Amino acid sequence: MMGMLLVRGYVHSEVLADHRVRPDAAADRVPQAILDGGPVVDTRGGQATSIDVPDHRIVLTFDDGPDPRWTPQVLDVLAKHHAHAVFFITGTMASRYPDLVRRMVEEGHEIGLHTFNHPDLSYQSTKRIDWELTQNQLALAGAAGIRTSLFRPPYSATASALDNNTWPVTQYVGSRGYLTVLTGDDSEDWRRPGVAEIIRNSTPADGEGAIVLMHDSGGDRSQTVRALDTYLPRLARQGYTFENLTEALDAPSAHTRVSGLELWKGRAWTALVTAADDLTGILVVGLAVIGVLVFARFGLMLLLSAVHTRRTRRPDFAWGPNAPVTEPVSVLVPAYNEAKCIESTVRSLVKSDHPVEILVVDDGSSDGTARIVEDLGLPGVRVVRQLNAGKPAALNRGIANARHDLIVMMDGDTVFEPSTVRELVQPFADPRVGAVAGNAKVGNKDTLIGAWQHIEYVMGFNLDRRMYDVLRCMPTIPGAVGAFRRGALDRVGGMSDDTLAEDTDITMALHRDGWKVVYTEKARAWTEAPESVQQLWSQRYRWCYGTMQAIWKHRRALVEGGPSGRFGRVGLPLVSLFMVVAPLLAPLIDLFLIYGLLFGPTGKTIAAWFGVLAIQAVCAAYAFVLDKERLTPLISLPLQQLLYRQLMYIVLLQSWITALTGGRLRWQKLRRMGQVAAPPGEEARTAVEEGAAR
Structure with a gap:
């Protein structure tokens, strides 16, 4: 029982998470082309390039989920308006709610990694970064039987916000085979500024393509859901399409099916977390x-x-x-x-x-x-x-x-x-x-x-x-x-x-x-x-x-x-x-x-x-x-x-x-x-x- 409680605490506990956020620093070691470039940064193969989303294409992204209350509502709105999005999931939430991750994939959405415990990676060693990515992939494999090449660092913003602390992380993550997806337009829905303000912050100028940041977890997301239900048909009438990142970039899918030991390890992990949660519920009743x-x-x-x-x-x-x-x-x-x-x-x-x-x-x-x-x-x-x-x-x-x-x-x-x-x-x-x-x-x-x-x-x-x-x-x-x-x-x-x-x-x-x-x-x-x-x-x-x-x-x-x-x-x-x-x-x-x-x-x-x-x-x-x-x-x-x-x-x-x-x-x-x-x-x-x- 203590072992199952430890698993539960490992997945749920905020105590284990590192909530430090590094302040802005100089950016003289970041290539200017990256600072001035698009929100998708590719440092794979030792090269550094940035990519923009084509005009009239919007890649909706949702961070920090899946959440048992808000993620289903977001998915329902997306399905209602026949839109696709990218969900950057954390390993802790994916481990607890694998059925929601499975639904995302089944409904045609793309998955990206957002680390396991949501730390600021600029504070972490390469060993910890590897652990965050590996555990995140393990949860994804157990939930949906896939792995992904998309990654978004916690506490990230636009490419212009990269600095001497965050750029080495982007380079290292690229060396591990990941495409870093930053933000073009931030809805700032986490502030709960109101539906109208969320829509205004998420609307690109002059028909430009954009990667829009929203959240489906981490607090009350009722404004996000309501804004999304208005935002999608309004921008569709303006000629925008809402696609996955790889669809918008006309690139191969970021998803790769897993099999064999990797698949069974993932399934064992999500089953263990589910059992730990169920047992904890029983123990709480017993308590x-x-x-x-x-x-x-x-x-x-x-x-x-x-x-x-x-x-x-x-x-x-x-x-x-x-x-x-x-x-x-x-x-x-x-x-x-x-x-x-x-x-x-x-x-x-x-x-x-x-x-x-x-x-x-x-x-x-x-x-x-x-x-x-x-x-x-x-x-x-x-x-x-x-x-x-x-x-x-x-x-x-x-x-x-x-x-x-x-x-x-x-x-x-x-x-x-x-x-x-x-x-x-x-x-x-x-x-x-x-x-x-x-x-x-x-x-x-x-x-x-x-x-x-x-x-x-x-x-x-x-x-x-x-x-x-x-x-x-x-x-x-x-x-x-x-x-x-x-x-x-x-x-x-x-x-x-x-x-x-x-x-x-x-x-x-x-x-x-x-x-x-x-x-x-x-x-x-x-x-x-x-x-x-x-x-x-x-x-x-x-x-x-x-x-x-x-x-x-x-x-x-x-x-x-x-x-x-x-x-x-x-x-x-x-x-x-x-x-x-x-x-x-x-x-x-x-x-x-x-x-x-x-x-x-x-x-x-x-x-x-x-x-x-x-x-x-x-x-x-x-x-x-x-x-x-x-x-x-x-x-x-x-x-x-x-x-x-x-x-x-x-x-x-x-x-x-x-x-x-x-x-x-x-x-x-x-x-x-x-x-x-x-x-x-x-x-x-x-x-x-x-x-x-x-």
């Missing part, structure tokens, strides 16, 4: 869609998060008629090779200020995870062993062995605060609540990747959960900190291994079964985010692909009635738009940032990008304030947008490819470092307690 989605998401997050916060922080707020919830809870810890983390996890649970039983389900670990837990000898902790069968199976085994009706699930690399379990189960005071999402936070945020993930967790996950909570369509109970009512789990068949995102799958199943799923930010859990790019890639790839699987699995909710239908028509579209479609289209923001920096408008592009960044920063700061987090990590937000986000793009794209090609992805275990030993502040308190005990 508009992502713009709407981004601003809609930000707006909803800010508005609904404020609603959620006001509601849950009211002094009289209570989760339900049975508040507070004091009944004991079973905490399930599925563990597979968590030897580095499991002790910190279990010890944090033992310190809970809510009555708990702790079940560590060892899923066939080979690193002694179960033995470590057993050797701790902590009260209320049981170990259940099974052969490796995956996380969903381990959780179902834990549910079967749990003694209580309220079940908390967490990861083996996560640590809870003493109040986490208590806060997590309070929403069950409402008998309609089937599951509760807690507040997962990054514990190892002292690295750059950790800081970026910390921003993502606080803003992208927890602010989202507040929004989804208010909309009653929470998509995911995080595996690191979530609670369930046993009856709700039993009704939907427990944890499923149909997808790689069992947490999203079970949450959607609960919604469809009519249960409320809520979020409580006070139930904080500290988890170890991946340390390396490879580990991060594996985790996010599984999450993305698993989310797509879950959406597909529950797609029938779109057409069902009751609670399932409500989730299907509210929750699934929001999750699909904000978690799948928006991230897929989000790279367009960065693609167009690069495009704007290269091709302009640079200032507006930078302002727009920083505008989006500012909105993200406001949302992030708001999320950090709600979570009572320090704002310092937000310093790295711009770098996160430039680097970290690109990785997420590629992960999502790979997930899409896997889904569309029917690939299968295994559940991937992340390698943990055991860096989250206790919640923030716990280390110091633990040290004090141990010192007192000694």
Whole structure:
């Protein structure tokens, strides 16, 4: 896509064009015969001659086209009055509108080159001049299958205006086989002086022949079209004919058919430009869609998060008629090779200020995870062993062995605060609540990747959960900190291994079964985010692909009635738009940032990008304030947008490819470092307690 945008920018951009125009200079090195001669200058073969157009013959010339609006109107007027003309086309316009060039040739008009990017060639090297001519011929070959020997320099005038700067260009172009066509009578239509003035400027004196300069591009040419419709019949009545240059000079045609490689190169070029334009049009629509989605998401997050916060922080707020919830809870810890983390996890649970039983389900670990837990000898902790069968199976085994009706699930690399379990189960005071999402936070945020993930967790996950909570369509109970009512789990068949995102799958199943799923930010859990790019890639790839699987699995909710239908028509579209479609289209923001920096408008592009960044920063700061987090990590937000986000793009794209090609992805275990030993502040308190005990 970036390559196609570069092609588009190469053809369209004014930034690449050189708009310098050299002022008049001395003309002592220009032959006097040329200065006093006609508008056609022939320097081919090392000789310098000039040619006049015979009397009563007018060669109409149109510069800077073809233009999709004005060129067809000019051609229509010429066809109406049976007149021929010469169109001096630029390569950029011919590449974009090859059908108009083809029409010019088919209707008997002659084509001349006007360079590719319209620079003043007196400023350019011979290499650049060759490039301008070659690219112009390439576009002409692709559009009409011909090449031409006619050339008009940009910013040229009459032969008498040639000087010591422009004459060497004329000589060099002649050495390349081109006939230079200057101007006899300038209509000055580019000034838009009015129809009458254009006609007056274009009318030769006393029946003389002339080459008349007009334009079919470069601005509003309505006056040119109207003037032409009057000018042609008026001068025809005076005995003038309107012919191509070679017709007027009784010379062989300037056109030569091309074939073979030259023809196919031209066709490939125009096809590429057309494809680039078409793709850019699609990308612009995609950019508009992502713009709407981004601003809609930000707006909803800010508005609904404020609603959620006001509601849950009211002094009289209570989760339900049975508040507070004091009944004991079973905490399930599925563990597979968590030897580095499991002790910190279990010890944090033992310190809970809510009555708990702790079940560590060892899923066939080979690193002694179960033995470590057993050797701790902590009260209320049981170990259940099974052969490796995956996380969903381990959780179902834990549910079967749990003694209580309220079940908390967490990861083996996560640590809870003493109040986490208590806060997590309070929403069950409402008998309609089937599951509760807690507040997962990054514990190892002292690295750059950790800081970026910390921003993502606080803003992208927890602010989202507040929004989804208010909309009653929470998509995911995080595996690191979530609670369930046993009856709700039993009704939907427990944890499923149909997808790689069992947490999203079970949450959607609960919604469809009519249960409320809520979020409580006070139930904080500290988890170890991946340390390396490879580990991060594996985790996010599984999450993305698993989310797509879950959406597909529950797609029938779109057409069902009751609670399932409500989730299907509210929750699934929001999750699909904000978690799948928006991230897929989000790279367009960065693609167009690069495009704007290269091709302009640079200032507006930078302002727009920083505008989006500012909105993200406001949302992030708001999320950090709600979570009572320090704002310092937000310093790295711009770098996160430039680097970290690109990785997420590629992960999502790979997930899409896997889904569309029917690939299968295994559940991937992340390698943990055991860096989250206790919640923030716990280390110091633990040290004090141990010192007192000694």
